[in-house]
Amino acid sequence: MLNGDEAALFCCILWSIWKQRNNKVWNGVIEAQVVVLERAKVLLQDWRAAKSYQQHSSRIQNTADSSKWKKPTVGQYKCNIDASFSKHLNKVGIGICIRDDTGTFVLAKT
Template identity: 30%
Template sequence: MPCLLDKLEERVSSEELEEISMVMRSIWLRRNEVVFKDTFKSPSQVMTQAKEELRTYYQAKQKLRQNTEPRVTEGESLWSKPRESFVKANWDGAVDKERKKVGLGVVIRDEEGEIMAAV
């Protein structure tokens, strides 16, 4: 049974899918700010944030293409696959206190271990 992501991948380019994902993320973050911090962001602020984050994402992607040396060696994988007809999202984050930067990555895989999406 196709999920929303499958349907989107059939209809839009990968760049458009990245943009849609970033807008959806910004909407979710806005929702959290309203619920947990009682702060308001206008729709135009949400879109500005999404565009800025997308630009940062593309810059990071470009830097990765330029850097051909692996920074991490592969070790034994502890990943376990989800139940049939489920997907699994694994994420990790890093904080650089000195530069006041935070990074987050997410990988979504199906029950066969195939990557469906990554940010």
């Protein structure tokens, strides 16, 4: 069972592997494994720094205003994504919700 830090690193490595695959398929770029791992470590460092900053700034900012959903521009769709990890249950949850430019529900997946 992974602890919180290990789970976070694991998720970042998975994302970096996905990024490596996309770079190969769409851009013809082949990356070494060391690049994949380094990108995952940097992603995790950046995420932790952003989370720390967000926790600090959320004390100052009114979160009710910043968390209100906004419609996409006319003719566009908006896809909201959220994910969570429970270290106690060792489970990951991911969900998406797509809405059109009027805010009407189109599709959701979990």
